[in-house]
Amino acid sequence: MRMILNTAHVYMILGVVSGLYYRELTKANDFTGETQLSTVHTHLLALGMVFFLIVLALEKLFALTSHRLFRWFFWIYNAGLTVTVGMMTLHGTLTVLGHESGAAIAGIAGLGHILLTAGLILLFITLTKLIPAKSKADQPSAP
Structure with missing residues (x-):
């Protein structure tokens, strides 16, 4: 659980710093x-800090880290x-400085999105394995 909390904390710090970077770079130029x-700061705060705080709550409820796919999810998603955020930062910085970013940056950002998607799929597979399905006895009967 501490690893998940620390991850959320790191993304909170990066989110705040990236907002400061955006403001100061655009003002200086x-x-x-x-x-x-x-x-960038919104992505870091929402997809990083808030997301991992939700994962922390899910860990408390369902012991996500006990499943073998959790580590795969964790590292692939991160x-x-x-x-993704690195390429957004690079592209945005080049834009502010008046330079073209090129197709390579867009392609690498696309790979980042693919990794995010794969990580989310792994999270949902993990959740599916850990959250028991309702048995027929638990379901209300029809009138």
């Missing part, structure tokens, strides 16, 4: 246009979020 930097 007198940039007023659209940039992906404006959503890799996906790191790659």
